[in-house]
Amino acid sequence: MTSGFPTFVDFFAGSGLVTQGAQHACTPVWSNDICPKKAAIYTANHGTGHFHQDSIENVNGSTIPQGDIVWASFPCQDLSLAGKMGGLAASRSGLFWEWLRVLDEMPERPKVIALENVTGLLSSNGGEDYRLLHKALRARSYRIGPMVIDARHWLPQSRPRVFVVAVQEHFDATDHEDLGPNWLHSDSVTQVITSLEGSVFWSMPFPKNRPKKLSEIIDWEVPVFDEAKTEQLLSIIAARHTSRLKSIPKSQRAVFPGYRRTRNGKQVLELRFDNISGCLRTAEGGSSRQFLILHEKGKWTARLITTREAARLMGAPDSYQLAANYNEAYSAMGDAVAVPVVKHLAEHLLAPLAKLSKSYAKRSRKESARIRLSA
Structure with a gap:
């Protein structure tokens, strides 16, 4: 100093x-x-x-x-x-x-x-x-x-x-x-x-x-959900967003962040299409954790955003130490x-x-x- x-x-x-x-x-x-x-x-x-x-x-x-x-x-x-x-x-x-x-x-x-x-x-x-x-x-x-x-x-x-x-x-x-x-x-x-x-x-x-764009800071090698969980998430994507996903070229690598919301009594996954994350929040604040829908080489996968990616979205360096527990680190x-x-x-x-x-x-x-x- x-x-x-x-x-x-x-x-x-x-x-x-x-x-x-x-x-x-x-x-x-x-x-x-x-x-x-x-x-x-x-x-x-x-x-x-x-x-x-x-x-x-x-x-x-x-x-x-x-x-x-x-x-x-x-x-x-x-x-x-x-x-x-x-x-x-x-x-x-x-x-x-x-x-x-x-x-x-x-x-x-x-x-x-x-x-x-x-x-x-x-x-x-x-x-x-x-x-x-x-x-x-x-x-x-x-x-x-x-x-x-x-x-x-x-x-x-x-x-x-x-x-x-x-x-x-x-x-x-x-x-x-x-x-x-x-x-x-x-x-x-x-x-x-x-x-x-x-x-x-x-x-x-x-x-x-x-x-940077969201696609530039996420780890593309991080393990994703199994096929059944991915399909379950894809099935609740808002209809207007599903049609936009279908228009993505097979050669395009892309990421679409989203939160689960309840609309008209049904749970839906609402996505962003501007290559930036939605606002990180905590469960205590009334919002769920953020999901990523990933597209690469014509294949769709899904996973939660990682705590290191959350830290990058807050501008913290990769050397910044986080809690080992996912919920604690994400909420922080x-x-x-x-x-x-x-x-x-x-x-x-x-x-x-x-x-x-x-x-x-x-x-x-x-x-x-x-x-x-x-x-």
Whole structure:
């Protein structure tokens, strides 16, 4: 690590993909999560030195090392369309308020805050949940800017997420702002922040590199289901999708990811045809594991997506250590934040804002000293 990097605190750290993405521009000094299975993955990859396994309800902010940047991927279950949409008043997503309590206990509030959650945060309870979050940060003298960023700009996975970046209001950050919406701001963002005091349209460069296709990152040599199980899966493919599969040339190697869904009382396998994965999720979030329908040399086969492929879809390197148990490893990836999205945010917005804040603080101290000397 470079000692000049801003310090980074990671709440609800899960399996460590936020730390993985941020560490190139920040120095992690403290992370926490309650789940022992995810904690095992985190510490296997990032060590035990700065990791604190416990519930956020038991964390005292006064004991946490000073973080220039504080990140919190607070639970999404009550904000997700796959959940019960209880919002910030419910037990899981309501842990946001416990995190806020910890923030208030810190000897010095962080210069920059980054919050991550599902896009349902913007629409839950008619947008009231986001407005409550925004006003809570505003009451603590932050300027706040929500963004919707899809991991598909870097990876072959459709994964839109809300990222709320807040910065202390006392310094000028206009070099990192736009006058109006840009590629980071969906209609849902612009609608929910209308008339909210202290709102910011953050600016970042659009990613340049073309993402790989799903067919380029999967392991074609992985064992597949037996013929009977493959036929059973093929038999429940949605009719409109079956006709598209029949049009695939025999010479074409292709992969079609899909989830099982219940439609009109019947189970169907709904596929994607754009060579990218559907959003990785966890069974706890109300969604099943993702299947792959594979076509090669005129033959159709099927299997589950592997945990290593799931990690690749999150941008984790192949060296990233995962749990041996399939469900644990798959859930850890499905509940994480895509590495290159965090890396982009850290490099182009979070670290620059933190450094700008430090520069402002130095100028303020010099100005105060000058005034005292001249008095």
